[in-house]
Each structure stands twice: as structure tokens, then as C-alpha cells.
Amino acid sequence: MHAHSHFAFTGWITQTIFCFLIFFLQKKNNIDVYSRYRWLLIANLISAYGMLISFIIQGYALYSITFSTISIAVLAIFAVYYWRDLNKYEGNTLAAFCCKAALIFAQISSLATFMLAWLMANKFEGQYWYVAAIYFFLHFQYNGWFFFGCLSILFMMIPKENYNSALAKKLCVTLVACCVPAYLLSVINFAIPAYAYAIAAITGVVQGIALVWLLIVMRPALSVFKSGNKWIFKLFAVAVAIKFLLQMFSTIPVLSILAFGSRPIIVGYLHLVLLCIISLFLLAASRNFLNYNSLFKVATVIFIVGIIGNEVVLMGQGLMGFYGIPMSHVIEILLAATIVIFAGILLLNVAMRKITSV
Incomplete structure (x- = not known):
């Protein structure tokens, strides 16, 4: 693992x-x-x-x-x-602002590795501290370094004339400001004080609204992408919206129990961010600078089918488990989805050898 x-x-x-x-x-x-x-x-x-x-x-x-x-x-x-x-x-461009935020959050995330090393070296027995440190690392990697790194790449790709840059800057500043307190959303099922719970809830709502608003603002910018590439960016936008809505709804106690009490849902959420958001964006960004061939197109579809199948199974297993309904052959289905993902990646590598850049 x-x-x-x-x-x-x-x-x-x-x-x-x-x-x-x-x-x-x-x-x-x-x-x-x-x-x-x-x-x-x-x-x-x-x-x-x-x-x-x-x-x-x-x-x-x-x-x-x-x-x-x-x-x-x-x-x-x-x-x-x-x-x-x-x-x-x-x-002082928007791309530079997001990139600097990403680099700062990357350094913050590394603090968790030193914390884990200290806990292990001192054989600390508090399990919550280990989990909190792991979630700290994951949060500032996923929601900090990865997310704002991708945002900076997006703004580097798009001329500011294609969107409302002033409004986009304000929304990005809001998202950056929310990143640190949003860590509380990762530990909201711990015994945290009431004020911390309130901060987490408010942060979840604010960043959810800011993100959806940013997606709407950036919609006209899709015109700069290749016609055969826009559907991937739209899938990316849907996945981002789902991710932030899940974070916002996790502040509801009943849903918090469901989210943090089910390993398949936790793994599904992590894969949602890593595969459906970050990997999809990087793949779409790569396609936008390549004269991709038919094999590359097919490989992209296979890869996306695999990650969607993986998400459906993990989330489905978690929801069914919450209601006490067993889901049979989960391991076999996940293996099949993983094989599809692997096949897509393998074909992408084969296709890349025959592709020339724009």
C-alpha cells in the first residue's frame, strides 16, 4: 500500500x-x-x-x-x-499565484512525514495521532500541491482574455485561504471541539461554492482546447464538483459516519481525487499539446472506463455496506477494473511512441 x-x-x-x-x-x-x-x-x-x-x-x-x-x-x-x-x-499572474500556493502546500505536507517518523521512533501509542498525521499529508498533497499545481497548469494554458481573470483570481484566493482550515474536514469524525467543527463546516461550504463558481467562470475557456479533448475536461469538472460537494456534505453527522466509517468509501474518495481529477486533468492537458492518433484516443477511453468502474464499485460497496447489504465478487470486479486501467495506461504508453508534439 x-x-x-x-x-x-x-x-x-x-x-x-x-x-x-x-x-x-x-x-x-x-x-x-x-x-x-x-x-x-x-x-x-x-x-x-x-x-x-x-x-x-x-x-x-x-x-x-x-x-x-x-x-x-x-x-x-x-x-x-x-x-x-x-x-x-x-x-504576478494567476498561474504564478496558484503555482506558489501549490509549492507552499507541498512543503507543508512534508511536515507530516517527519511527524510520523517521530511517532514511530518514540513508539507513540495514540492511534489518532498516526491517522491525523497521515490525513495531514494526504490533504496537503491532494488539496494543496496536486490541486493548485493543476490549476496553475490550467491558467498557463489559457489566455486570460478567455475568462474573467479578476473574478477567477478572487475565487482562487478564497480556495487557497480555505485549504488550511479544510484539513479539519479530514478529522471531523475525531473528538474535535465544537468551534473546530464549526470552522470545518463553514470552510466546506465556502470552498464548495467558490469551486463551483470557478468552474462556471472557466467554462468559456474550453474554446481553446481541441474539440476532441473538451469532453475530458468536462468529466474533470464534474469530478471536481463531486469531490468538493462530498467534502461539504461530510460535515453532516450521519454522512460523516458513512464517509469515515467505510474503508471502500475512503479509498473511493482518494481514487476520485487521484484518478478522476488529477490524472484526468494531466492526461487531458497532455492531449492538448499532442497530435494524438487513433490508438491514443482508444487508450484514453479504456483508461477512463476503468477508473469510472473502479469508483462505481468502491462507492457502491460502501453504500451497500452502510445499509447492511452485502456486495458479492467485489475483489474480482475491482481486479477487472484495475486490469482495464492498466490496459489503458499500457496502450497510452505504446501510442505515445508514435505521437509527435504540436
């Missing part, structure tokens, strides 16, 4: 966001910055594959912690390098 999550976060999401950010900086300003970041991309991949292997073999131990620490150091150095380049080349 740790190998799966760390490898996906570092080897897929972080590496791809790195590549997009470097690509846009170089393309927009007509400068060669790749040589300065190349060693960071290589180091990040080494840490990703190192975690993949070491976590499988030994779990949390010397080598896995070493490679994990390397990935944290790489992300920190990248943040310093890229922040300087943003100030030098991008100025």
Missing part, C-alpha cells in the same frame, strides 16, 4: 507536474531552463523507484525512509528554483 501510494504521488503526479511547469516556463519565455531542472527530474524518479522497491521489501525502514527523504528534498529544492523563476519571468 505504501509503495503504491508513494510511487503514484512521486513517480506519476509530482513528476508530471514538474514537467508541465518546466515546459510552460521554457515555452512562454523562450528560454532554456530544462538543463537547470534536469537533475531534479532524474533525482525525483530515482526516489520514486527507490520507494516502490524498498516499501515492498521492508515497509517503513532505513531504505524506504531514505528514498522518501530524498523525494522531500527534491520537492523543496524544486520549489526554491521554480519560485525564483516565477518571480523573474512570470510576475
Whole structure:
């Protein structure tokens, strides 16, 4: 499980966001910055594959912690390098604002790894502290680094003339301001004080409204995307709306019990963010810069069918379990969905070898 999550976060999401950010900086300003970041991309991949292997073999131990620490150091150095380049080349753009927010949240998320190491080293017995630290890491990775990293890429892709940039800036500022208190939504089922519960509830409503509003504001910007690519961005927008609505509704006690008391729903929610939101966006963004062929189109559909099937089964299992209705052959169905996802990714890799960039 740790190998799966760390490898996906570092080897897929972080590496791809790195590549997009470097690509846009170089393309927009007509400068060669790749040589300065190349060693960071290589180091990040080494840490990703190192975690993949070491976590499988030994779990949390010397080598896995070493490679994990390397990935944290790489992300920190990248943040310093890229922040300087943003100030030098991008100025006070909305893309730069979202990117800086993403880089800050990435560093905040790393604090949880040190907290976990301290808890394990001191053999701390409070289970809630472990869970709180894990949720802290996941929250600021998913809702901070990944989400605002993707938003920055989106704003780098779209000319500000295609949307109401002033309103979009205000909504993004609101979302950034909500990110820290929104962590309380991850631990709302713990015995937190009433005032913290109220902050979580208000934050959930505010960020839900701001996000849906932002999606509406950005709708005209779809015109800059390829016609065969718009449907993926629309799926992405639907998934984002569902995700934030789920967070908002999790403040309702009955739904909170359902959300946090069912492992399939927790895993389904995490996969909703990682696959249906982040991965879909990065795939759609990639397609927008490629002369993709028919195999790439088919592979995209297969991949999306697989992730939707995975979500339906996980959420369905959780809801049926809440009402005491057993769901048969869940493992086999999830295996089938995973095979479909793998087949889509494999075909995407094959198709990429035959694709030329725009």
C-alpha cells in the first residue's frame, strides 16, 4: 500500500507536474531552463523507484525512509528554483499565484512525514495521532500541491482574455485561504471541539461554492482546447464538483459516519481525487499539446472506463455496506477494473511512441 501510494504521488503526479511547469516556463519565455531542472527530474524518479522497491521489501525502514527523504528534498529544492523563476519571468499572474500556493502546500505536507517518523521512533501509542498525521499529508498533497499545481497548469494554458481573470483570481484566493482550515474536514469524525467543527463546516461550504463558481467562470475557456479533448475536461469538472460537494456534505453527522466509517468509501474518495481529477486533468492537458492518433484516443477511453468502474464499485460497496447489504465478487470486479486501467495506461504508453508534439 505504501509503495503504491508513494510511487503514484512521486513517480506519476509530482513528476508530471514538474514537467508541465518546466515546459510552460521554457515555452512562454523562450528560454532554456530544462538543463537547470534536469537533475531534479532524474533525482525525483530515482526516489520514486527507490520507494516502490524498498516499501515492498521492508515497509517503513532505513531504505524506504531514505528514498522518501530524498523525494522531500527534491520537492523543496524544486520549489526554491521554480519560485525564483516565477518571480523573474512570470510576475504576478494567476498561474504564478496558484503555482506558489501549490509549492507552499507541498512543503507543508512534508511536515507530516517527519511527524510520523517521530511517532514511530518514540513508539507513540495514540492511534489518532498516526491517522491525523497521515490525513495531514494526504490533504496537503491532494488539496494543496496536486490541486493548485493543476490549476496553475490550467491558467498557463489559457489566455486570460478567455475568462474573467479578476473574478477567477478572487475565487482562487478564497480556495487557497480555505485549504488550511479544510484539513479539519479530514478529522471531523475525531473528538474535535465544537468551534473546530464549526470552522470545518463553514470552510466546506465556502470552498464548495467558490469551486463551483470557478468552474462556471472557466467554462468559456474550453474554446481553446481541441474539440476532441473538451469532453475530458468536462468529466474533470464534474469530478471536481463531486469531490468538493462530498467534502461539504461530510460535515453532516450521519454522512460523516458513512464517509469515515467505510474503508471502500475512503479509498473511493482518494481514487476520485487521484484518478478522476488529477490524472484526468494531466492526461487531458497532455492531449492538448499532442497530435494524438487513433490508438491514443482508444487508450484514453479504456483508461477512463476503468477508473469510472473502479469508483462505481468502491462507492457502491460502501453504500451497500452502510445499509447492511452485502456486495458479492467485489475483489474480482475491482481486479477487472484495475486490469482495464492498466490496459489503458499500457496502450497510452505504446501510442505515445508514435505521437509527435504540436
